[in-house]
Amino acid sequence: MASRGRKPAKVKGVYQRGKSWCCRYEVNGKDVRKTFDSREQAVEHLDKVRRMEREGEIIPPTAKGPLLNASERERRSKRSSLLLDDLIGQYLEKEEVAVNRELEQNAKSDAYSNDAQKRLDNLKSRFKAIKTAFEGRLADSIEPFEIKDFLEGLGRSNGTMNRYKTTLSAVYSYAKERKLLSLNPVREVKRYTEVLGIPRWMNETEEDRIRLVVQEWIEETPAEYRVTRLLLREHLNEITLASQTGMRKGNQYALRWELDINFPLRLIHLPSTKSNRPHTIPMTDGVYEALLDQQAIQAELAILRNENPQRTRMQLNGRVFTIRENREWFDKAKKDAGIKALRWHDLSRHTAGSRLAASGANQKVIQEVLGHSSLAMSARYSHLSKDQVADAMKALNRGGIQPKPAETA
Template sequence: MSTQSNTATPPVTRGEMFTLSALADTFMACYQGRDPSFTSRLSFFTQHLGEKVASEIDADDIDDVLEALKQRGRLFNVGGNKRGGSVISTHKTLADATINRYRCTLQSVLTWARKRRLMPKTWVNPVVETQRLPEDNARTRYLSEPEYEKLIKVSRLASWNKLTLLIMLAVTTGARRGTLLGLRWKDVDLNSGRAFCERTKNGDPFVLVLMPDVIQEFQRISTKTNPEDLVFCGRYPTKPMNFNKPWEQALKDAQIEGVVFHSLRHTHASWLAKRGAPLLAIADSLGHKSLAMTKRYAHLCVDTRAEMLSRVFNNQGA
């Protein structure tokens, strides 16, 4: 399964980087399932992410594709069962179950790659950081302020003493998981309240603004370390911590359901929207290059927009 019709897809080789298209081709060569729609669902992902390095795909990439799937909607074969008929997008709403099947398709391919030891040792399947849709078409899940406060309290009991800082940074900066795990002590300037990310998902440098309580948390955990060491390391200072167990335990202790780590990024954007931040400012804070993905938070701006319109137009003629 190649995203390029005239160019052969490079083979997958263990220990080397490879694209999603290459992985899809190799996976389908081994596929023994009987799902007739599996290939078309996987093709949708390769159409959008085929040229990306498979191990560098993150939750935002997957959310982007699932959003594109929603926009495309159901397909319709103009020619029916006749040969030569064209398939078009209807933009009619897809069932949540259908979207979930697309999501699970990619998850199964990436999980297969991990089991075959094709992915880096510290790699985590990014699909688990996306949300499986419930049947009631609920909106993107984000934390309420009471939930956040409770999560911070219980996270201080975690076996990994940096979990609280990681959660606080994710919510207050909106930074992606990979960006945060890539932070080194040399990137953090507590005097200016800034953290400098050399490379983000978009390949651009980005500056994180550190809130006072985040700076205090940095000061709490900071010890004499090598500037090259990762902030969020585990046993080895140059390797990021696999924090899934303490994170899941914190959610359980706080009795918070339906939340994954990527929900903290949604929380950042949702709180900004509810407090009247324009979509352009939210996009900038998230590091989005366009407003397409930021528009998912537009519905949270309605109350703020209503207040603004009321202030302006209720005074007309006064």
């Protein structure tokens, strides 16, 4: 049995150059080299070259364009009449059915509500740009260089271009699975390198200013407006949960007492996250107290509802927070506090990650708290722990003979 962690056997003609993988072979005495994103792709291409050689197939003496055998060339010569617009329509119809099924299941089981509709809306937005760029084009007539030109013509970040690339590739993969097309030209477009910058986060002074603004709103509200005062008090707890758990906005405002909050173990359970995986977050003391205060707020709201059954602002439905969207009050609070360029995502995830890093937490701890799928995502907060690195490097100091100070005249 092969030992765990053993490197794959070397394949003659396949080698790594920087972050890319290459395969090299000869065609009629001419040296041909082709670059790929992964070793697997390079090996697969070289295997196909060797197989075509054995079968007497014609191999192009250039790395440009796809490597096609006789049957693939024949299928390609018989262009499909399927328009990319129509193919996107079929794919979207399938996704809409899946999203509606997911939403119905959540509604029936009173379960956690995820961002399925938001994912679908994002797909539609990307497809709108794709359909505009390739309007009236046959799906199998679009070449890789055209896709690359489209992506780079968006004028967006590398991460955004990769999301468009993934979206379009999913459409072609869907077509290949159903034997509608034989090729996926998107696979020949290299993925763009994403560089995560230093995140914007909420410092303690900014947090104090936002909290002070909310507290002033509460104090300015007449005592007889009890519901309004309670809902304003809730905003302070929203800030606490966001900044001390690093939850995404959608997760936070979908929390339910019975399903997601475990007071005895002091845990918050998220059945589904952006990465489609469950995630559990320990409660800090601040979060624990904020949740207790939320229960007290909702108990008062329940009393007020009984006093006036016609009230419509207190539909709790087992949720931890009474609102679903915080943009209105958060934008006003930032304006009153004189704070600019701070998103809720910065206040929540970036603040939690940055404060953990500044306190000396390692990347694995940050990954566990924020639920990152890879350490690379957590590494962007490491710039905040340089003091800890400097302190640790003091261990490298040593005694022994030191240079004598220069003599002064």
